[in-house]
Amino acid sequence: MNVESALWRAIAVFRGVSLCYAAVLIVRNDAGYARPWAAWPVLVVMVLWTAFTIHAYRLAAWRGDERRRRALAVADLVIPALCLLATGFVEYQANLFEGRANLTVSWVAAPVMVWALMGGVRGGLVAATVLAVPDLALRGLYADHVSASTVNGIVLLYMVGAVIGYMARLALDSEARLARAIAVETATRERERLARDIHDSVLQVLALVQRRGGEAGGEAAELGRLAGEQEAALRTLIGAPRPEEISGSGDTDLRALLTAHTGARIQVSAPATPVTLPGPAAREVAAAVSAALDNVERHCPPETSVWILLEDDGDRVTVSVRDDGPGIPEGRMAEAVSSGRLGLDQSIRGRVRDLGGTVEITTAPGAGTDLELTIPRPRRS
Known part of the structure; x- marks a missing residue:
């Protein structure tokens, strides 16, 4: 399993764990909601979307369908944003004023991780902004100020986007450099093996033709000279690194x-x-x-x-x-x-x-x- 696959699997695990956490809070706070019956459809959407995205991202990666994965990433921002906004219908205004957690809590960080993995730091920050704006707008409907807990949550969202984006790019670049180093080492070993085989056969024959041609003189000397040139060229060819092996x-x-x-x-x-x-x-x-x-x-x-x-x-x-x-x-x-x-x-x-x-x-x-x-x-x- 390569680094990218491991990162996608980690995001899938986080998505599942954060969903469980959101479900626990919804169950615990059910009696304190203004419209408790409305919280359950939101939770159902979150469960279905979690199951769908885990399978869909894996399928897109298996098929190498980058366009499908990008479309999923866009939808992966829209659905959590709508679930987040649904908090305004479910929750009391006073609770929102006090900074009570929205229905999705940390579950909305999963799309930020996806965008950070696909687009680096810039992608992570864009996704964090898309999800932070609805949360700020939701609480701004009921309060003249934003609570400290809300600010902390948004800051953490931005940190997730930046850190995951940076670490993902660093890990993928390191894996690519390691793969190039392994390829160079493999090619070098193969070249050394060929060099041994050629030295034991072709180069020795060319050297013999050069020496005997020089001793014989006449047209044989010209043949010996050509054999010497080919021997030198062949030694250079099997010994010199290929241009594409030097740098990635x-x-x-x-x-x-x-x-x-x-x-x-x-x-x-x-x-x-x-x-x-x-x-x-x-x-x-x-x-x-x-x-x-x-x-x-x-x-x-x-x-x-x-x-x-x-x-x-x-x-x-x-x-x-x-x-x-x-x-x-x-x-x-x-x-x-x-x-x-x-x-x-x-x-x-x-x-x-x-x-x-x-x-x-x-x-x-x-x-x-x-x-x-x-x-x-x-x-x-």
């Missing part, structure tokens, strides 16, 4: 996206701690880096090496992509834009610009190319 807040660890490019000719350096960005922003940065690597693949010799450096400066994230290729000849970038080849301008600069960042390109013939992508980290509200 909607952020993505940029390290996991960039280290996927690691290979025989591509080295990635990143901090030991997560470098998080909002998911869409992280994916756009990763796409810009992929576009830069594609440019290296198309325009540089096959033996060109690439270094990717990820830095976290707190309020901004910087990614540098540097290669030791022939560099970009002067005027080539302007020529590419004018001829409609927009890879650098749109795939890299455009993406980073949309994120509010900048791209600096340092290049010279024979000295390689260095792209520095700087992306500001969005401020948390």
Whole structure:
């Protein structure tokens, strides 16, 4: 049973116990009512509504019908409010003036708990207000002032809404974080198991092909080089955390996206701690880096090496992509834009610009190319 189910069960128990308390007071005060016969239909309504809501909320939760549960919550405010107002017909004016308990007493706190569970502190306070207004209006019909007992009851109603709302949200958030931690641990264990299996088979074969290909030379050497690249990429893949495993807040660890490019000719350096960005922003940065690597693949010799450096400066994230290729000849970038080849301008600069960042390109013939992508980290509200 999860936390939410336990809370719903606790509300159902409270509803039943508070109904019994209200019934005891009605029986005890029966002779002191102005219209004692009218108190019993109210009690019947309270009994029937208690039984109905306990079953209806459980059924709505089982079906996952949130719309039905919201409709029940609205009705759960209306029915107790009407039962509360019925006190004005049953009770003597003098008793109301003195602050005598209404027919529902603490039974009306159950709907406040429901709204607090569903809507947090705000929902609990709204429900408390909806039920406090009829009580104040009822007693205001017969008195020039509100008794201390009435004020205490209303204050307790607000406290129930605020405390239950806060604790419910805290408990549900804690349960969600625990579930994410368990999922991460489970995924990590599975990845470690796969890593052991792959290491005992695929990685060893790729390493053997790389070594033997290098010894044989010729076309076999090229095959060995490709096997080495795949071995490095596979080791990174099975060892790196998935982006969605890092945070449950909607952020993505940029390290996991960039280290996927690691290979025989591509080295990635990143901090030991997560470098998080909002998911869409992280994916756009990763796409810009992929576009830069594609440019290296198309325009540089096959033996060109690439270094990717990820830095976290707190309020901004910087990614540098540097290669030791022939560099970009002067005027080539302007020529590419004018001829409609927009890879650098749109795939890299455009993406980073949309994120509010900048791209600096340092290049010279024979000295390689260095792209520095700087992306500001969005401020948390």
